[in-house]
Amino acid sequence: MARLSIICIGLVLLAINCSSLLNIEGSSKRVLVLLDNLAIRESHSFYFQHLKNRGFELTYRSSDDSTLQIVKYGEYIYDHIILFAPATKEFGGRLDAEVLTEFVDAGGNVLIAASNVIGDAIREFAGECGIEFADDKSAVIDHLNYDINDNGQHTLITASPDNLLASELITGECKKAGLPFLFRGIGMTSDQENPLLFDVLTGSSSSYTANPNEQALTDYPATVGKRTLLISALQARNNARVGFVGSLDFFSNDFFQNSVQTNNDKKSIKSGNEDLALALTDWVFKQRGVLRSRNIHHYMKEDKSTPSFYTIKNDIVFTVQFEEFVHGKWMPFNGTDVQLEFVRIDPFVRTTMKNKGGQLEANFRVPDTYGIYKFVIDYNRVGYTNLFSSTQVSVHPLRHTEYERFITSAYPYYISSFSMMLGAFLLSFIVLYHRDDTPKNKTE
Template structure:
């Protein structure tokens, strides 16, 4: 019995370790979905089904739940948050704009969908990210590009794929498919001085943001033309990602399945909302566009050994393995624009690395200046996580036994020295062995 109990305890511990390892592997797919009302769960079921099919673990909660929290025992219990609760003025429990900001600082990802009414908590958090939503009761209006099912206010607009960001990492095949997008919601504007923001989808030149219930514009519209943002994303300096979509209906079943009939007569059997929504979510939740560097090596080219330090004018080789995360798997990165810098305060060498199946390599000669150097890779491209790597090495001057005995450029000095020595020798020889045979005058 004692042995049996020990075996049982061992099996329980093994199962616990195994299950915890599964949780660690799938931890990046824990998603918290906050809803204004549970009806959204049904009206947007196609979108949530797409997330489940991709392996995401979805937890639905009401946005005003008094027991709401995302941190437990000092650890975040979710990795991604979807805020489909634009009308919520204040979140329940221990959740507010400050907590959401801390969640981003910790590396979490958030997707926010808006509507004609935006709560104060979401507005405050969006302001921290450089996004400003239009005032409540405003909507994006386009009198030239609207759907035939519009109610007459021209707020059910048709967004052209030509206004979509050219980056398949973020938008998938939505731009290439050429399908128009249905949008009904609020417009946004971004901070032009924030380099971390990307305009994913903008309105057409004839779009603007205003109150559709007002018959005339008393003031200049909040956003006009292509400055009207429909979808915007932010990638923070710690590679956390935030997405802002001005329309909650953009993710709805009706917009996914609806045919598009523009007022100018153009028809499409299906909108591009589903492709763009799923691709955008994959990118925000870091299922695409994530890079890592591993197996960093540097060595002498002649014998492939890594010394304690390098000497000036050594020929060396630097290589590193780059991987890209694609839908749950690490694949070799195929980029050919990765550059390596050999830096001592300023770059002394900058070389584009050759890619051989994800194995990046650069060869160069160490500069003729000794000091402390770094191998630096600073790769920052649209759609990819910012990858920075720095490896420090020291470069020493030549030893006294390593200098050249005869320098080619000094041959004129060598010749002048030996010619002077030869001239001195000849002059000395002449002075010592010269005999004066001139007869002397005799005195009487």
């Protein structure tokens, strides 16, 4: 019985380790979907079905459910949250803007879709992320780029793929496909001084955000031109991701299926909403653009040994393996712009590493300055998670037996020393052995 209990405990620990390993590998796909009403589940069924096909475990809850919670026994029970509840003023249960912020701080990912009416909870959370939505009952209006099915207010606009962020990790191949997007919702602005925010999709130069029911503009519009954000994204410093879409209809079945026909073009083209919505979701939920490093190794170039310390002017090699997480699999990273720094307070060496099928390698000579150094890799690119690696080593000066006997630059000093010795020898020889044979004068 004792052996059986020990075996059971071992199996339990193994299962826990395996589950934690799966979480590290990025395969956690527990998604909480918060809805204003259950009708959204039917009107957006195509989008949710795509997520199920990709292996996500969706849990649908009403946004005002009194039993709503995302933390249980001190652990988060969801990995991602979809907020399709823009009209909710306050969330039910133990969920509010502060809890959502803590969820992001803990590494969770959030996708938010807004509409013409936005509750205070979502506005507060968006403000924490540097996003500000326009006032309620506002909408993005474009009198030059709208769909022919518009009701006359020109709020059913068409967004050009030229206004997409140039990053295939976030937008997929939508920019190459050239398909326009249908959008009916509210505009937003972002903090331009926040380097963590990305303008994924903007309006055209003729778009603006205002109340379409007002016959005349009495105030300056909330957003104007390409400063009108339709879709924005945030990647926090802990690599957590948040997506903001100003239109709940952007994910609807109608916008996925409907064709786009602008007032200027009689051609009917398929909308790119489906492709962009899925690409954005993959990025927000960390199915793309996730990097990791492993197998870090450094050694002497001569004998490929790793000493306890290096000496100045040693030729060394640094290698590391980079991998990218793509749809459930770790693949070799093909980037060629990864740089390595050899740092002692300031970088003494900065070199671009050669990529050989995901194996990155750098060769360089240790500087002629001893001290405590670090191999530092700080890779931060748009769409990728920030990858930071630091390995500390010590660099010693040369021993007394390792210096050169004669230094070329010191030859003048050698010559002056030997010439001085030779001159002293000649002077001593003359003084000691010189004899004056001149006869002396005799006095009479």
